[in-house]
Amino acid sequence: LTSDYLIAMSEEAYRLFLPAMSSDGKVLYDSYHVTPDKGAFTHYEVPATQSALNTFKRAQPANIIMLGAFSGITRIVSREAIAKAVRENVPNRFVKMNLEALSLGFELANHLKEKV
Numbered sequence: 001l002t003s004d005y006l007i008a009m010s011e012e013a014y015r016l017f018l019p020a021m022s023s024d025g026k027v028l029y030d031s032y033h034v035t036p037d038k039g040a041f042t043h044y045e046v047p048a049t050q051s052a053l054n055t056f057k058r059a060q061p062a063n064i065i066m067l068g069a070f071s072g073i074t075r076i077v078s079r080e081a082i083a084k085a086v087r088e089n090v091p092n093r094f095v096k097m098n099l100e101a102l103s104l105g106f107e108l109a110n111h112l113k114e115k116v
Helices: 011-020 048-056 062-074 079-089 092-115
Strands: 003-008 021-030 042-046
Touching: 003 011, 003 062, 011 021, 021 062, 042 062, 042 092, 048 062, 048 092, 062 079, 062 092, 079 092
Parallel strands: 003 021, 021 042
Antiparallel strands: none
């Protein structure tokens, strides 16, 4: 079983799941926590945690930033569908922050695609 995509938010996850990547796989990694072995796969350096700390003064939104970056790069799920899922599944007091984090992730994806 191989994977086409790996989202690594930690060094441990990166090391554990990288061997399961398909030969043309794409890796998105959080540059705050992961030092990649760039080689056979396309790597996207996503500063998710650092962006969360800079923008929200907390690390928790990093996962939503990464989700936005992943969606922006792959186009597997539309921005509208993910925003709808956030609005419907996130507690009301966190919706605004998560939508802002999602937008930040899409913005990062635009810059990442320019570099690759």
